[in-house]
Amino acid sequence: MIESPTAVEFAALGTTARVAVIGCELGAARDLLGEELDAIDRACSRFRSDSELATVNEGEGRPIGVGPLLLDAVETALRAARLTEGRVDPTVGTALRLLGYDRDFALVEADGPALRIRVERVPGWQLVEVDRARSTVCVPGGVRLDLGATAKALAADRAAQRIARELDAGVLVSLGGDIAIAGSAPPEGWAVRVADDHARPDDPPRETIALGAGGLATSSTVVRRWQRGTETRHHVIDPATGLSAREVFRTVSVAAATCVDANIASTAALVLGDDAPTWLAARGLPARLVTHDGQVCYVAAWPEARDVA
């Protein structure tokens, strides 16, 4: 008899966490995922005053001793910046705050008065100093890191790998729609619905694909939007301007070897705009892009099957 996957979902990190397993007890997998999420939140949250990241952001140019998880998360963010030539940059923290995203998103006012904002490049990831030997991170005064683009994906990869290793199981972990897979997948693969909003998977355009390994991430400007005056803001910042990225594509999904790599690519694609399909194709990354008006285009080995069932 072929065993069927089981899954459980719960609220975490201001979004939903979901774990699906095959070949082990679901409760044990859920507990391990919970531990990983607690750890990443304590290390990397921009909104917790007691997080390690908050201490780094208040460091005013002094090297701050951090644990291995934040060290990994910062190095992951810097790698993202390097591989995208700064299009995914962790020094967008101040820009996000000035645009109004200065607390957990559930607490951000949906509407508010117009903002007076200077259009300028964010400080830049090159200013961040990591000393792995001393386990310190240093950012100049006034520079604030936001690791949201990559820390969640890192947590998904870490949790999936740990669950597969410790429970000897096949596992899929989804954190707000960023998906990591580890261990032996079901024979038909893990079926994943791809849509604009992971919390509204039945809204068109949508399709379902099967994944056997690696990671899948979707970045979208459809969610985490708010109004200031006549301007609509969203959470994907273009480091070149410090403003919400121009919306050429509203949603980009990318499959890669890890959830982190998929997330880096999907976030960069939103910032790249018109150049995104070429950029993704040059890297051979299977991707699905939805234009502002709902047209879907595919890159590399992304299947063109349209599943609207």
Added chain:
Amino acid sequence: MSRLGPARREAGFRRVGAATKWLAAGAALLTGFFMAITARSTGHATATPATAPGNTPAAPGTATVGPDAVPADPGLQVPDQIPLPTRQAPIASSGGT
């Protein structure tokens, strides 16, 4: 066995010293000659050690590591298995959050 006088011994030392100087000068000239040929054939004007582009001093934003500590980042990696179309019921969803 005949014994040499002091004058002949001094003359012999002078000849050996002169020969040594000429040999040293010749060796230096030959060394320079071959270095010039080598430099011309390899396109380098001097024999200073080459520096790889990636070996510039560590800049902020990068971890400080030894040259053999971390392999070069291969960049964003494609999945081991490409996504496939399916008619299965989804067990998870991927979208903006």
